Amino acid sequence: MKNNQDVSAASFSLSPLYWRRVWLQIDQNSKAIEFTKSNFGKFALHAVFIFVMALSQQFSNSALGLISLTIIAVAILPKYRTLIIVLASVFYLLLRPFRVDGWSNLLNDKVSELPLNLSPYIWQFCTVGAFLCFAFLFLKSLHWQRTAWITKRPVLSLILIWASIALIALLGPNQGYLSAFLWSFAGVFVSSLWFLAYAAVDEKSKDATLILARSGFMRPFWGGSATPIGKSFGYLNKFDAKDADELAITRLKAIKLIVWALILTGAMHVMEFVARQYFQLPTLQTIILAHADGNAFATFTNWLSLIYNYFLDLVVIAIWGHFIVAVIRMIGYRVPRNTRNPLASRTLAEFWNRYFFYFKELLVDFFFYPTFVRYFKKIPKLRIAFATFCAACLGNFLYHFARDTFHFASMPFMDALAIFQSAAVYSVLLALGLIISQLNPYKPKPQDGFFRYEVLTRLNVIGFFCFLKIFDDMSGEGTVVERIAFLIGLFSGQ
Numbered sequence: 001m002k003n004n005q006d007v008s009a010a011s012f013s014l015s016p017l018y019w020r021r022v023w024l025q026i027d028q029n030s031k032a033i034e035f036t037k038s039n040f041g042k043f044a045l046h047a048v049f050i051f052v053m054a055l056s057q058q059f060s061n062s063a064l065g066l067i068s069l070t071i072i073a074v075a076i077l078p079k080y081r082t083l084i085i086v087l088a089s090v091f092y093l094l095l096r097p098f099r100v101d102g103w104s105n106l107l108n109d110k111v112s113e114l115p116l117n118l119s120p121y122i123w124q125f126c127t128v129g130a131f132l133c134f135a136f137l138f139l140k141s142l143h144w145q146r147t148a149w150i151t152k153r154p155v156l157s158l159i160l161i162w163a164s165i166a167l168i169a170l171l172g173p174n175q176g177y178l179s180a181f182l183w184s185f186a187g188v189f190v191s192s193l194w195f196l197a198y199a200a201v202d203e204k205s206k207d208a209t210l211i212l213a214r215s216g217f218m219r220p221f222w223g224g225s226a227t228p229i230g231k232s233f234g235y236l237n238k239f240d241a242k243d244a245d246e247l248a249i250t251r252l253k254a255i256k257l258i259v260w261a262l263i264l265t266g267a268m269h270v271m272e273f274v275a276r277q278y279f280q281l282p283t284l285q286t287i288i289l290a291h292a293d294g295n296a297f298a299t300f301t302n303w304l305s306l307i308y309n310y311f312l313d314l315v316v317i318a319i320w321g322h323f324i325v326a327v328i329r330m331i332g333y334r335v336p337r338n339t340r341n342p343l344a345s346r347t348l349a350e351f352w353n354r355y356f357f358y359f360k361e362l363l364v365d366f367f368f369y370p371t372f373v374r375y376f377k378k379i380p381k382l383r384i385a386f387a388t389f390c391a392a393c394l395g396n397f398l399y400h401f402a403r404d405t406f407h408f409a410s411m412p413f414m415d416a417l418a419i420f421q422s423a424a425v426y427s428v429l430l431a432l433g434l435i436i437s438q439l440n441p442y443k444p445k446p447q448d449g450f451f452r453y454e455v456l457t458r459l460n461v462i463g464f465f466c467f468l469k470i471f472d473d474m475s476g477e478g479t480v481v482e483r484i485a486f487l488i489g490l491f492s493g494q
Contacts, residue, residue: 100191158196195220
């Protein structure tokens, strides 16, 4: 393999910049690639990867153990990779079927009210088993009924099925075995909804992966939220390493990414230490509620907390996504990063693509494109605006609303609905910002000068998302009016 980036003894240097360059180009270094292909190299690479995961303390002991065993098993038995991934993912789904603690707490409360003293885990396993059977039958039905409406609109069908189950659970008896099962099933369903949606799209596109494997891939062993990082087997297969060289390069990229995630973890701890110990900086939620109670912090503190919250959020989402993508790359799929230099964004749309790539992909795949190809074909600007609104507003709100519907099981309907008011405003503002950004005829150009092109455009993006974070809340604490008052107070000094 021809490569001009190899390090020779003659080029040895103690310069940190030199070693930084060597590290960044390690996946292009033929000697490193050859070493990674050897048995000892594979062992060393996996040992380093697992060590970095443990050192980061971003994983529980059980998650660290499951990920470690799975990537080792894939390395030893590469021919059975799909089977190993599915078995590990089913095991993870059985242990952690809910991606939000509220669903787990709801199941515990429901089970504790039942006459039989059954462990919540028994209900959990039974519910997961029922859902996996449903997932298999749903995907199979797409194979059997090629012309049926459910086949033409599989994602919409899944949303309507889940909504029906949640509505029956809400309107039915609030106690008893049926109530416990329906709410538990709804929780597992919504936690895996978008994974099943991608599996349905794979079936529709005639992906070669077996239905049984796709129906078991409802919670990948690498964890994460309800947003499918890595999407589905159909998507992963597009990034599969085709030979030993590509696999070695992909694993080296995984090592680079997880080390970068570890560095960012250290940076995050430093940021938190400085903010708390030196500036005694309260959280954004704290200063918003304090302002609403009439005990507002100083304006400078409010601004500093808002800006700090924005940058901390970027670091946290980057760390979380980098670890997951690194695991996926370690098993041979060179998928794109979830977060890629969001501070380089010059437009709101570009930021959304760089900040949380797979969530943006979910909204685009299931809401933007289906709308874009059907409506307002003769009015281009309205077509883009409407499709963007359906994705960034309706799709975004639906995702978070569905994820947290457990509130309706234990609260009066209007009180539970009020929890989502900030999310609704956030979704509307985000959609409007993205629409304006996309339809703006003026695009920044280098000819505008350094300040306008390199600085001002980025400050505009940072400012928009800083202020938008004021409404990014699903706790139910603080009304929309109070958040608007806080936003006004930033400029009025009140």
